[in-house]
Amino acid sequence: MNKVRYAVVGAGWISQEAFMPGVGQTGNSEIAAIVSGNADTSRRLAEFHRVPEVVGYEDYDTLLASGRVDAVYIALPNSMHADYAIRALRRGIHALVEKPLALTVAECEAMIVAAREGGAFLMTAYRLHSEPGTMEVLERVRRGEIGTPRLFHADFSFQSGPDNHRLRAEHWGGPLQDIGVYCLNAARQIFGAEPLKCVAMEGAAAGDARFQDVHEGLTAILRFPNGALASFSCSFGAAEQDRYRITGSDGIIDVERGFRFETVPKVRMIHAGGNEEWQPEPVDHFGAQTAYFSDCIRQGTPPEADGAEGLADVRALRAIEEAARTGRAVTIGGPERDRRPGPDTVRRISRTDRRLVL
Structure with missing residues (x-):
């Protein structure tokens, strides 16, 4: 072929x-x-x-x-x-x-x-499993450069247009499914494990006609094995941002513009050896x-x-929805993954300005 x-x-x-x-x-x-x-x-x-x-x-x-x-x-x-x-x-x-x-x-x-x-x-x-900047962050965590990861938090939001199909419940729309999934997947890779339990709460902008079918925003907290915690907030009605922070036992990694494909992330690491800042090479995601x-x-x-990787996130997304709806902690379950993204999944493909958007 x-x-x-x-x-x-x-x-x-x-x-x-x-x-x-x-x-x-x-x-x-x-x-x-x-x-x-x-x-x-x-x-x-x-x-x-x-x-x-x-x-x-x-x-x-x-x-x-x-x-x-x-x-x-x-x-x-x-x-x-x-x-x-x-x-x-x-x-x-x-x-x-x-x-x-x-x-x-x-x-x-x-x-x-x-x-x-x-x-x-x-x-x-x-x-992002094929993006070199994301993989460099993961590899530094795996090498123990900030010790053992204990906390993860992400924020991902923007103002959604009123005609976006992601605002329609019939398509399982909403910020959790559309952008919260990035935060969830990042946490799963950082901890190298599957979440055990979650709690969540939805937010709503009163009088905003965009959010008749779906919630405007959501915050979730997930517990991982060994007591590690992840939290994230996502919204279709807040100012544009996408960032995450990993707090380890010995240091911190901050990533700005960590999820969108149009921008290049900026990374800052604080650890015993001092502070480092870098911007990964731009690639076409x-x-x-x-x-x-x-x-x-x-x-x-x-x-x-593969399909099992997508299934793992859908299982957790549905549990987060249930937690937000009921106000109770919900068990997520599911098997541990035997494969995670690594250097072999990365491809360095140059960007192009040649596109037609109609």
């Missing part, structure tokens, strides 16, 4: 702004088709990115059976992830699926089964994750951020 041929399923903002430009930077991937309900937008994107085929959702199964695509990138609303991924996986077509992986634990498990039975790889689109997944496909190596 020369290049892995992707079908972009859902030609919305994230596909236009991030995924499609990134694919062109990889060297091992190409876009073979666009699947969308907007024919005019798709045709213009196809012309710009030199994509040979555009189909509507009604022709998705025909495209999967055609032999013209090797993998799909699914950037549809959360409620549609499982259906479109399972249809591809059952045909042996690999699937890179945006997070959260699906609506429920049961849907995630069905996707994992479809991948196994179809002989295809399922990867959850955790782009989406190009990096796609290059990594395509390498897995070409080499026949299962991806690290």
